[in-house]
Amino acid sequence: MPNPLIAKLEQFTHLSDDDRAALQNLVAEPLRCYRPGTDIVSEGDDPKVVRLVLAGWAYRYKQLPDGRRQVVALFLPGDLCDHTVFVLSEMDHSIGALGAVTLVEIQPATFETLMADHPRVTRALWWEGLVSAAVQREWMLNLGRRSAGERLAHVFCEVFYRLRGIGLTQGTTCDMPLTQTDLADLIGMTPVHVNRVLQMLRRQRLVELKGRRLTIPDLPTLEKAALFNPNYLHLDHVGARFDAVGQHPAAAARYGA
Amino acid sequence: MPNPLIAKLEQFTHLSDDDRAALQNLVAEPLRCYRPGTDIVSEGDDPKVVRLVLAGWAYRYKQLPDGRRQVVALFLPGDLCDHTVFVLSEMDHSIGALGAVTLVEIQPATFETLMADHPRVTRALWWEGLVSAAVQREWMLNLGRRSAGERLAHVFCEVFYRLRGIGLTQGTTCDMPLTQTDLADLIGMTPVHVNRVLQMLRRQRLVELKGRRLTIPDLPTLEKAALFNPNYLHLDHVGARFDAVGQHPAAAARYGA
DNA sequence: CGCATATTTGAATTCTTTCAATCAACGTGG
């Protein structure tokens, strides 16, 4: 089974063959599969392992006692739940499977060994954690200050960028397994309103969404409508500073090599 | 200068005298003071140091091109900006000083040494990072799904809990240097609406707010109104599992020693 | 084909914002 975490981390830094092998090795830990709509982790659970999504989409969510629900993160292939979760005694949120999800359950010790032996991987994992925190902040800006239309457009931009980073887009299209109800829980609106706003985006030819597939005919225009600035995804190969100069094509370009 | 980070981490785990001394040592790094309303870090900066707030309140915020602003985190004394920020090449948000703020600028190397030599401190710092991520998630739930009244009440509960954890409450009162405009940027509303909602909370005798001081006459009742569940602050001394049994009073209680 | 799930539509209501003014608190200089 290929490990999409490698593709993800290579957006940040150049990895040696040895680094890649070590990451590939994570997939040797126990695999789990989940049916669409089931919970992978429930609020209150004791998190004993670190989870890495290999295939399918999952999402973190929180719920109020009366049932109101907010999706607080999306896990795409290659996404890792916090690599230090196991120090907590209790989860403060749940994780659900959107479609069919395959993930690995990694023992804390495996991670600690990996990080002790591979400093470049350690940096890359730090980067991974910082990016997911940055995504959370961007979502707060989304929820608090963007209009409904901007919000929905922003989600589409982000998902497209993230999927593209791990090679899961096909031209101008990508998967979009979220229902309008899921989208509503993601951007803090009602499903009815998501529907109306989506129709607006469609009328403006900013997106096409049908049969669980998303098409973005003109990404720059959608970005403008969303006030989308990809800086928060930190996809600029900043880790190049930890590379040997010239090792990585993008790093080489950036540093004029 | 006392180091409030020690008090903060001791909410999670028991520290040895040696651990405490090492943390105290952080305060030997260069101190900086900022005037109210000034920026400590600006979006686009290259983060070369890790910052630890010693006194005063600061806040992270993000802004849209047209000026709409969202506060995405509050830094109270003892709060640390991400202890691995320096792997990024560019900040995706800004940090501003609310009142007068004193902080230390810690070199990455200092941190790495501290963590290499003090495994218990390392765990505690991981916990710190996980808690701030959890706070962000709770804020998303706040922005996306709580009503205006619940949102405002929730902010008051959280601030009170966090200040109490580091010994900065006095009975039922604490500082509250945020103006109504600041609160608006925090909970994604307009200042006008904050004002009206605040009046509602006052009428219900849930809070008193005057002269930059907050009084919560009956915390449990405010918590109910806010749908506040403190689990996300992870203040349950979970780290006790990394303590020698019996070392820490709360841990001892939990484990029946 | 038929059920279950997801999307779409309409109308009425509720919540927030907007815009404009007014009021209150506070620190400064005369």
Added chain:
DNA sequence: CCACGTTGATTGAAAGAATTCAAATATGCG
């Protein structure tokens, strides 16, 4: 000590955005 300017808090009325509730269509799957 008070006038004055600045900032923050408060109020009102009207416009705008989003939700609610209910019903009607689509769509996908066994």
